[in-house]
Amino acid sequence: MKHPKKSAMIATALTAILLMAGCSSDAKTASDNLSKAADQFEVQRKIVGINTRTGDYLFYVEGRCSIERAGDLIVTCKQGPNEYRKHYIGQATDVAWVSTQMEAIDVSVYHTRVVIKPEGLIPAIDLQGGKQ
Structure with missing residues (x-):
């Protein structure tokens, strides 16, 4: 390793960014989950x-x-x-x-809700045949 200090600084910075990204208030998490439930x-x-x-x-x-x-x-x-x-x-x-x-509806303040719909991942394709 040529730059152990630089690697350690990058690792520390990435860890700090990940920790800060995970920090959110309970109100923000509940609000986001309510919005997702409404959608x-x-x-x-x-x-x-x-x-x-x-x-x-x-x-x-x-x-x-x-x-x-x-x-x-x-x-x-x-x-x-x-x-x-x-x-x-x-x-x-x-x-x-x-x-x-x-x-009132029950939403978690401890976990962010993620909704994945399989039909949204696969596009709908309309095929039309005809003469050219």
Whole structure:
């Protein structure tokens, strides 16, 4: 070995990085796990849009829904075993929305949840035949 000090410093730095990456607060772990559960349609939510000038309700969505913010609010809800509905809600300066979790669910604060779906690993291929 030509540089034992350099190798030891690199090993120490990698160990520190790995230890820091594993450190997370219980609240952060629970929050991440709740978000993953909601994306798997395991969380009952109520989402309400309110006009902040008038106080009027603009929309209301309730169900096992996943929320995405991509400029607009995108709400995807599971309606049945194989039935889903997607709602797009445009944002404006005088609109506020609130999402409330309707019931408690059990998530671990000790383990981060990882969801792997085999159908997501294998792409769906549509073959079309025809004359060229």
